[in-house]
Amino acid sequence: MSAVEDRATGGAGNGGAVPDGWEIVVGLEVHCELSTATKLFCGCRNAFGADANTQTCPVCLGLPGSLPVLNRRAVELAMRIGRALHCDIRPSTFHRKNYFYPDMPKDYQISQYDEPINADGYLELPGGARIGIERAHIEEDTGKTTHVGGGGRIHDADHSLVDYNRAGVPLVEIVSRPDVRGSEQARAYVSELRAVLVAAGASDGRMEEGSLRVDANVSVRPTGSDELGTRCEVKNLNSLRSLGRAIEHEAARQVALLEAGQRIVQETRHWNEADGRTSSMRSKEEANDYRYFSEPDLVPLVPDAAFVEQATLGLPLMPAARRKRLVSLVEGASTDDAGSTDQVATVVDLGLDELVVAAVGLGADPRLALRRAANEAAQRPEDARRLDATIFADLLGLEATGTLSSTQAKTVLAELLEHGGEPEEIARRLGYEALSFDELAGVVDGVIAAHPAEWERYVGGEEKVAQLLTGQVMKATKGRANGKAVAEAFAARRS
Amino acid sequence: MTEGAGGADATAIAARVRSGEQSASGVLERALAEIAERDDDLHCFNSLMADRARAVAAEVDRKVAAGEDPGALAGVPVALKDNLCTRDAPTTCSSRILEGWIPPYDATVVRRLVASGAVPVGKTNLDEFAMGSSTENSATGPTRNPWDPTRVPGGSSGGSAAAVAAGMVPAALGSDTGGSIRQPAALCGVVGVKPTYGVVSRYGLVAFASSLDQIGPLTLTVADAAAVLEAIAGHDEMDSTSLELPAPRCSEVLGEGADGLRVGVVSDFLADASADCSAAVRAAADVLASAGAKVDDVALPELLHGLSAYYLIAPAEASSNLARYDGVRYGLRVDGPDVETMNARTRAAGFGAEVKRRIMLGTYVLSAGYYDAYYAQAQRVRTIVARAFARAYSQFDVLLAPTSPSVAFALGAKTADPLEMYLADLFTIPSNLAGHPAMSVPFSLGESGLPVGVQVLAPALGEREMFRAAAVVEAGASRAARGPVGARSVS
Numbered sequence A: 001m002s003a004v005e006d007r008a009t010g011g012a013g014n015g016g017a018v019p020d021g022w023e024i025v026v027g028l029e030v031h032c033e034l035s036t037a038t039k040l041f042c043g044c045r046n047a048f049g050a051d052a053n054t055q056t057c058p059v060c061l062g063l064p065g066s067l068p069v070l071n072r073r074a075v076e077l078a079m080r081i082g083r084a085l086h087c088d089i090r091p092s093t094f095h096r097k098n099y100f101y102p103d104m105p106k107d108y109q110i111s112q113y114d115e116p117i118n119a120d121g122y123l124e125l126p127g128g129a130r131i132g133i134e135r136a137h138i139e140e141d142t143g144k145t146t147h148v149g150g151g152g153r154i155h156d157a158d159h160s161l162v163d164y165n166r167a168g169v170p171l172v173e174i175v176s177r178p179d180v181r182g183s184e185q186a187r188a189y190v191s192e193l194r195a196v197l198v199a200a201g202a203s204d205g206r207m208e209e210g211s212l213r214v215d216a217n218v219s220v221r222p223t224g225s226d227e228l229g230t231r232c233e234v235k236n237l238n239s240l241r242s243l244g245r246a247i248e249h250e251a252a253r254q255v256a257l258l259e260a261g262q263r264i265v266q267e268t269r270h271w272n273e274a275d276g277r278t279s280s281m282r283s284k285e286e287a288n289d290y291r292y293f294s295e296p297d298l299v300p301l302v303p304d305a306a307f308v309e310q311a312t313l314g315l316p317l318m319p320a321a322r323r324k325r326l327v328s329l330v331e332g333a334s335t336d337d338a339g340s341t342d343q344v345a346t347v348v349d350l351g352l353d354e355l356v357v358a359a360v361g362l363g364a365d366p367r368l369a370l371r372r373a374a375n376e377a378a379q380r381p382e383d384a385r386r387l388d389a390t391i392f393a394d395l396l397g398l399e400a401t402g403t404l405s406s407t408q409a410k411t412v413l414a415e416l417l418e419h420g421g422e423p424e425e426i427a428r429r430l431g432y433e434a435l436s437f438d439e440l441a442g443v444v445d446g447v448i449a450a451h452p453a454e455w456e457r458y459v460g461g462e463e464k465v466a467q468l469l470t471g472q473v474m475k476a477t478k479g480r481a482n483g484k485a486v487a488e489a490f491a492a493r494r495s
Numbered sequence B: 001m002t003e004g005a006g007g008a009d010a011t012a013i014a015a016r017v018r019s020g021e022q023s024a025s026g027v028l029e030r031a032l033a034e035i036a037e038r039d040d041d042l043h044c045f046n047s048l049m050a051d052r053a054r055a056v057a058a059e060v061d062r063k064v065a066a067g068e069d070p071g072a073l074a075g076v077p078v079a080l081k082d083n084l085c086t087r088d089a090p091t092t093c094s095s096r097i098l099e100g101w102i103p104p105y106d107a108t109v110v111r112r113l114v115a116s117g118a119v120p121v122g123k124t125n126l127d128e129f130a131m132g133s134s135t136e137n138s139a140t141g142p143t144r145n146p147w148d149p150t151r152v153p154g155g156s157s158g159g160s161a162a163a164v165a166a167g168m169v170p171a172a173l174g175s176d177t178g179g180s181i182r183q184p185a186a187l188c189g190v191v192g193v194k195p196t197y198g199v200v201s202r203y204g205l206v207a208f209a210s211s212l213d214q215i216g217p218l219t220l221t222v223a224d225a226a227a228v229l230e231a232i233a234g235h236d237e238m239d240s241t242s243l244e245l246p247a248p249r250c251s252e253v254l255g256e257g258a259d260g261l262r263v264g265v266v267s268d269f270l271a272d273a274s275a276d277c278s279a280a281v282r283a284a285a286d287v288l289a290s291a292g293a294k295v296d297d298v299a300l301p302e303l304l305h306g307l308s309a310y311y312l313i314a315p316a317e318a319s320s321n322l323a324r325y326d327g328v329r330y331g332l333r334v335d336g337p338d339v340e341t342m343n344a345r346t347r348a349a350g351f352g353a354e355v356k357r358r359i360m361l362g363t364y365v366l367s368a369g370y371y372d373a374y375y376a377q378a379q380r381v382r383t384i385v386a387r388a389f390a391r392a393y394s395q396f397d398v399l400l401a402p403t404s405p406s407v408a409f410a411l412g413a414k415t416a417d418p419l420e421m422y423l424a425d426l427f428t429i430p431s432n433l434a435g436h437p438a439m440s441v442p443f444s445l446g447e448s449g450l451p452v453g454v455q456v457l458a459p460a461l462g463e464r465e466m467f468r469a470a471a472v473v474e475a476g477a478s479r480a481a482r483g484p485v486g487a488r489s490v491s
Helices: A003-009 A072-084 A182-199 A240-259 A305-311 A319-331 A340-349 A353-361 A366-375 A381-386 A389-400 A406-419 A423-429 A437-450 A452-459 A465-476 A483-494 B010-019 B024-042 B050-066 B108-115 B158-165 B182-188 B222-232 B267-272 B275-290 B301-321 B339-350 B353-366 B372-393 B418-425 B429-434 B463-475
Strands: A022-033 A095-098 A108-111 A118-124 A130-140 A144-148 A159-163 A170-176 A212-222 A232-237 A267-272 A277-283 B045-048 B077-081 B119-124 B171-175 B191-194 B215-219 B262-266 B294-298 B398-402 B438-445 B451-457
Touching (some): A022 A182, A072 A130, A072 A170, A072 A305, A108 A130, A118 A182, A182 A212, A182 A240, A182 A319, A182 A340, A212 A240, A232 A277, A240 A277, A319 A340, A319 A366, A340 A353, A353 A366, A353 A381, A353 A389, A366 A389, A366 A406, A389 A406, A389 A423, A406 A423, A437 A452, A437 A465, A437 A483, A452 A483, A465 A483, B010 B050, B010 B222, B024 B045, B024 B050, B024 B077, B045 B158, B077 B158, B108 B119, B108 B222, B158 B215, B171 B222, B182 B191, B182 B438, B182 B451, B191 B222, B222 B438, B262 B275, B267 B301, B267 B398, B275 B438, B275 B451, B301 B353, B301 B372, B301 B429, B353 B372, B372 B429, B398 B463
Parallel strands (some): A232 A267, B262 B294, B262 B398
Antiparallel strands (some): A022 A170, A212 A232, A267 A277, B045 B119, B171 B215, B191 B215, B191 B438, B438 B451
C-alpha cells in the first residue's frame, strides 16, 4: 500500500484519533535556537553542554546596570529564515515581555511583539500543502531550571538549580497559522521546517538538544466548519513522536468533552510523555498579563535593502524547490511508479537530490536514478552523499541497458556504497556476466514447458500471469536475467 | 574653608596635579579627611572606596613623575552616585534589596573617569533607586543639606550634590531621570548637568526609567562641569542608545559670551515658582541681555503636562527594570516555602514605600485594559512636550527657567504627601521627556539665605550653546550662592 493511500484511511490525517465528523486544527509555535557564535545581546559563547553558569556575563545574567546590544549575526540569520519561509522582511522593534520566573535573569524577556522582523510567509510541505506563517520573530532564550526532589516540577521540588548558560541565546519563534490538519501534517510541518532552518544555515536542527522546541495549539471542529474551536496550547513536546501523540490525545480529549455536551476551556496543557496524556498547567484566567511595552534599551531595527540583500545572499535551494526540481526532472520520463512523490521527498530529505540531478545530467534515466536513490542509496545516506555522480550514472546505465538485472544493480550499488570501486569491476567480481540471448531463451522455453496452464492463461490475454512466469525465470537464473529482456521473450513467444 | 580638596575646584586641582605642584595622593587624603570629619553629620556617602582611590591616585602620581600624561582630570577626587556600578565595591541604590551585592564590573563612566585621571572616592546617597526629590527615601537614612542641615539637599542625587556643596569633593556624578541632578544642584548651590539623552553611556547605571535616565556631573563651576562631561561623554558600544558622536567640546565655548544668543524665558514656569526662584530667572535673563543676548518670553503651557506623563512613563519602565530584584541571583533573599513566596517576601522586605508605590503604579498602567488609557496616552503627551520644545527652539537657542519651584525645604516637609514631592520636578521633567540637555547654575541666595539655581535648557545636542549661556549666567551670579559651604558655620 502506498503512503498516499495510507493517509486516506486516516480521514483528515488524524490517525484515527478522533471519530468521523471531526476535524483537528493545529497551529504550531516553533522556537529555533540560532547557530550564532555568541548570544543575542552579549559576547558570551552560544554553546550547548558547557558546565553550568560558565557562559555568562553581567548582560546575560541581567545584573543591575547592564544593557543589551543586538547581535548582528542573529539578525542576519533571522532574515535568512524569513526569506526561506517567503516572509515579508520588515523594519522591526523589540518589546519587553514581563513575568517572573527564576530562569529569566531580568524577569522580563526581550522579544518582538507588534512589529516582528518577518511576517506573512508560508511553508510548503512535501505533499504540496502550504502552511501559512504568521510571523517569525527574534527573542532571547531563558536559562534552564532543574528541580531537585519531588516530581521534577517547580512546586513540589525540594530546591531548584538554575543554569544561565542558555539565557540570552538567540531564538527565532516561528508561528504558523492554524492551517495544520491533524498530527501527521503537524509532524510533516516540523520536519520540513527543520530542514529549511538547517538549509538556511540558521540552526543545527537538534530537537534532542532543545535547538528546536515545539508548542502546539490544538482545537477541533465539526468537519466542514469554517469556525475555529477553542484551543489549548500543548507544551513539552520534545520529539516528533511526542508532537504527534500529544495532538492526537489532546484532540480526542476535546472531542470527548464536546460530545458529552461540555465546553473546552482555553488553557495551557503539559504533555506527559510517560502517561501519554496532557494535563492542565494554567487557564486563560490564570495566564500572565505580560505587560508588553517597547524595550527602551534597544533602538528600532531598520535595515536598509542592501543589508537584507547581503544577509540573505547565498541561500541554498530550500527543500520545496529541490523537490520541484526533481519532479520536473522525472516528469517527462515514462511513468511506471506510483510512489514517486514519496521517493522525491525521501531523496530531498536525505540530501541525495544533488546526486540524482548530477547523474541525470550525465545521461542517467531520471526515474531509475530517483528510484535507486530513494530505495537503495537511502539505506546508506552518508555514503551516498559522498558517491561520485559519474559512478552512479555508470551503474544506472548498466541497469538500463540490461547489462545488469535490477537485482544485480542493487547489489552492486550496495557494494559501491560500502566499499567504493567501479560498477563494472564489481559486477565482474560478483560474477554478474550478462545472460546471453541463447541462455535466456533456453530458460524461458523451460519455464513455459513447466507451466502449461499458466502459459495458456497468458496467451489468452491474462497479463498478470506474466509476473509469475517472469518470477520463475528469475529464480532459475538467480536474478541474473534482465526483466525487460524476459518480458520481450515471453511476448515474442505469444505472438 | 580649607584649601586642597576642600574648596578648590576640579580644574584647579587637575592643573596643580598635572604640574606636580600637588600630589593626587595628597589631594585624596585631604578629601578623605574632610569626608571623615563631616559626613557623620551630613551623610553624603553610603560607602567609601578608599583602597581603590589610593591605588588610582598613586598611579596618577606615578604618571606625573614619569612624565606621562595623567589625564585631564588628574587627581580630581570624584564622588559617584550609589547607582553607578563599581567593580569590587558595593552598589546599593540606597536599597536594602541590593544588600551585599558587589558588581563585578565598572560602569562606563567610572572607567572613563579613571582613564582621565580622576579618583573615585566613594558612593553617594540617593533616594532609593533614584526615586525621589529629597534623598529621604534612602535605606541608609537621609542626606542633609550643607547649607542648613535641617533641610533636604534635594534628590535623588542628594548625596552627590551635598558632597560637592560641602567641599568634600570638587565633583560628583549623578543621574537625572526627571531632574535628579539639576534639582539637588539647585538646592545645594552647585552646578548640575543633564546631557542630551545618549551623550553619556548608561552602561553600569542601575536603571530606573531607561528612556529618561542620563548620567551627568555635579560640580562647583560651569567649567568643571564641562571638563567632567568631556571625560565621560562619547559613544559607547555597550549602550545601544548611546549616540555615535564624540563628547561635546563645551570647555572651548565658555569664554564666547552671549552676544547674539537667542534666549527664551519660559514664562509658564515663573508663575508656578516661589518669588525668589522666579526673580532669579528674571535677573539671570537680564545678565544675559546685558551680555548681548536677545531675550524674550516664550509661552510653553504644554510643558506643565509633562509631570503627569512622566509619572506614568517612569513608573512603567521602573516596574519592569526592578523586576529582577527577586531574591534568586543576588542581593537580599527572604526565604519562603516556594519561589513565589520567596520573591514576594524578598521584595516586600527589600523595597521602600516609594519604590513599591511606583512599581505598583507602573504595573497598573501597563496592564491589559489600562495600557491605552495611561501608558499610550502618556507617550502622546511626551510627543506634545517635544513638539512644544521644537516650536520654542525654532525661535531660541536656549531657554531659561527655574530649576526648582522653591529653595531647599525642611526634612520631612513633603514625605507625607507624595504628590507634593513630585511637584519638585515640575520644571525639570520636560527635558527628560524630550531627551534634551539642561543644567542648573547657582545664581542667588533666596529665602532663608539658601541658594537658588537657574536652569538653562537647550535642544538635543545643544550642549555648547547651553554651556555658553551658563558661563555668562555664572559670571553674573552672586558668588555667595555657590558652594562650597562649611556646614559647621551654618547654625
